[in-house]
Amino acid sequence: MAISFEKALGFMPQALALREKRGEVLASNLANADTPNYKARDLDFHSVLQQTQSQTVSLERTRPGHLAPSNELLGATMMFRNPNQASLDGNTVEAHIEQAKYTENAVQYQASLRFLNGRLSGLMTAIRGEA
Secondary structure (H helix, E strand, C coil), X not given: CCCCHHHHHXXXXXXXXHHHHHHHHHXXXXXXXXXXXXXXXXXXXXXXXXXXXXXXXXXXXXXXXXXXXXXXXXXXXXXXXXXXXXXXXXXXXXXXXXXXXXXXXXXXXXHHHHHHHHHHHHHHHHHHCCC
């Protein structure tokens, strides 16, 4: 009986990729905290992960000169964050909120890595024929 690594690992590779990209978006928000008119962006991790599992997103170009939209990340539309307190210069980054979300994402990324490591260890045990 053959089993593919994709089935054995489940959604974890996609989850890691999404967490990595979300970390980049949140880091960009923090880096632009003092940039006038910069709009903080984020994505809803759970809805994006469900989209990637349920269907593959394919973009069709109706003309050769069309470019893919830059407002998408791994098939998900980036959303702008509404600030709790608006800045006079139009910047919507609230550093304390971005830092909390970045830290939360980093902890979840580490947890996903540990879970994936456990799955891989289990596969290695099965391949070796160990009990």
